[in-house]
Amino acid sequence: MASERQSAPECGDQVYDPVARRVGEYRGEAGPYVMLRPLGGGLEWEADPARLRPATSAERLSAGVKAANERASRAAR
Numbered sequence: 001m002a003s004e005r006q007s008a009p010e011c012g013d014q015v016y017d018p019v020a021r022r023v024g025e026y027r028g029e030a031g032p033y034v035m036l037r038p039l040g041g042g043l044e045w046e047a048d049p050a051r052l053r054p055a056t057s058a059e060r061l062s063a064g065v066k067a068a069n070e071r072a073s074r075a076a077r
Contacts (some may be wrong), residue, residue, distance in 0.1 A: 009052070014039065014063075017047045017057045023055045023063035040067025 009015050009026040016023050017036060024036025024045070033046040039060075055063070 008049075009054075010033075014055045014060050015052045016059050017045075018051055019048065020045060023059050026052075028062075038067065039063045040071060 011026060011028060013026045014023055015026055015036065018034075022036075022038065022045075024026045024047070025029045025039060027035040027037050027044060029035070029049075030046060032048075034052070036047050037044045
């Protein structure tokens with residue numbers, strides 16, 4: 001029986017990193033890790049590709065709201 005394998009993310013895909021407990025935008029590979037960037041921009045972080053999974057709709061929405069709130073907070077200063 002053939003097992004279903006999840007395809008590797010493509011640049012720009014939104015994935016969930018359970019170690020960092022964050023949603024990130026997949027940017028590419030860096031040695032044994034992958035690089036993720038917070039939604040809305042920011043510093044990239046390294047993640048174990050074996051632990052990532054596609055972000056759910058709720059996780060993407062929550063991360064997008066967080067990014068919008070951070071932008072609004074910076075603009076108000």
